[in-house]
Amino acid sequence: MKIIKENGLLYTKNLGRRVWSHKWLYVLLAPAILYYVIFKYWPMYGVVIAFKDYNVFKGINGSEWAGLEVFSRIFKNANFWSAVRNTLVLNLTSLCVTFPITIIVSLMLNEVLSIKFKKISQSLLYLPHFISWVVVAGIATNLFSQRNGTINNLIVNSGGQAIPFLSSNGWWIFMYVVLNLWKEVGWGTIIYLAALTNVDETMYEAAYLDGATKFQRLIYVTLPAIKSVIVTMLILQVSKMMTIGLDAPLLLGNDKVMGVSEVISTYVYRLGIQNAKYSDSTAIGLFQSVINILILFLADKFAKLIGEEGII
Known part of the structure; x- marks a missing residue:
């Protein structure tokens, strides 16, 4: 295990160990991350509808591409x-x-x-x-x-x-x-x-x-x-x-x-x-x-x- 010094503090080079050492901070952060992933970033996939001839019954993937039309x-x-x-x-x-x-x-x-x-x-x-x-x-x-x-x-x-x-x-x-x-x-x-x-x-x-x-x-x-x-x-x-x-x-x-x-x-x-x-x-x-x-x-x-x- 390699020890590195950063901003006057000692850290292990292994990212997993560093995350585990601050696990409770990440647990507190998890609800906010999930909120943005589920309600902000995941819906962005729907933007592709703007480039398709969207059909409700075929769905996003089944609709044909229309490009910039x-x-x-x-x-x-x-x-x-x-x-x-x-x-x-x-x-x-x-x-x-x-x-x-x-x-x-x-x-x-x-x-x-x-x-x-x-x-x-x-x-x-x-x-x-x-x-x-x-x-x-x-x-x-x-x-x-x-x-x-x-x-x-x-x-x-x-x-x-x-x-x-x-x-x-x-x-x-x-x-x-x-x-x-x-x-x-x-x-x-x-x-x-x-x-x-x-x-x-x-x-x-x-x-x-x-x-x-x-x-x-x-x-x-x-x-x-x-x-x-x-x-x-x-x-x-x-x-x-x-x-x-x-x-x-x-x-x-x-x-x-x-x-x-x-x-x-x-x-x-x-x-x-x-x-x-x-x-x-x-x-x-x-x-x-x-x-x-x-x-x-x-x-x-x-x-x-x-x-x-x-x-x-």
Whole structure:
């Protein structure tokens, strides 16, 4: 048995003995490994459906190869590019609104001196995150429906005209962003508030002694201290530009706003589940994942160019 020295510690060259010496750590790690193997890596085999003329009865192995024919068919479909455009528009709009407001809300909560009021405020902000989009869509319909919606009833009774909040393209995008903001802004503050607790208090004291106002301390002390966290969160958000949840667009959308509410997830749902075009839906999912990975690498590269560490 050969003994090797690594990082100041002695190990046996035999890998089996080294694993056995840390067996309980591997036992603790086993459930996580099994989870990723069974639910993350093994299903990746299904990606080959994107390159086959998939037949449910023949299965994956029995279906004939189609090569890139499926992708060619998808890219020639105008509905696909419309769904891509809508996905990017909704994600970019939500990002431009939700991301800065989340940071602002975190900074405001951090300045609250009353612990009791701070906890109550945080609880009220976190609560919408746990409400299902089914419930949110129902509330939105009751409030903003053009016919018999609570808000429109108030507007009409005041002498105004009903506003098509959920049946006009522009208003629908506005409502989607507002509802998404209301639902997720509180949950997004958790990481920023955790980062703010690590800001060195002596820096605030030094800035105060130098005559800096509260706003100046916020700009020149607080924000630079959490800059790396902000950049990391931005990279993670940008890397999901081609991904959007199925529930919100599907539940809030209707025939009148299909031009803006039909996103990739709803398009894949209708294509794969309703029309049973499994090869096409799998190819779209693969395309979506590849684009997200490319965006992630580009965002990480940009972060490193401006002096941040990035996440890769």
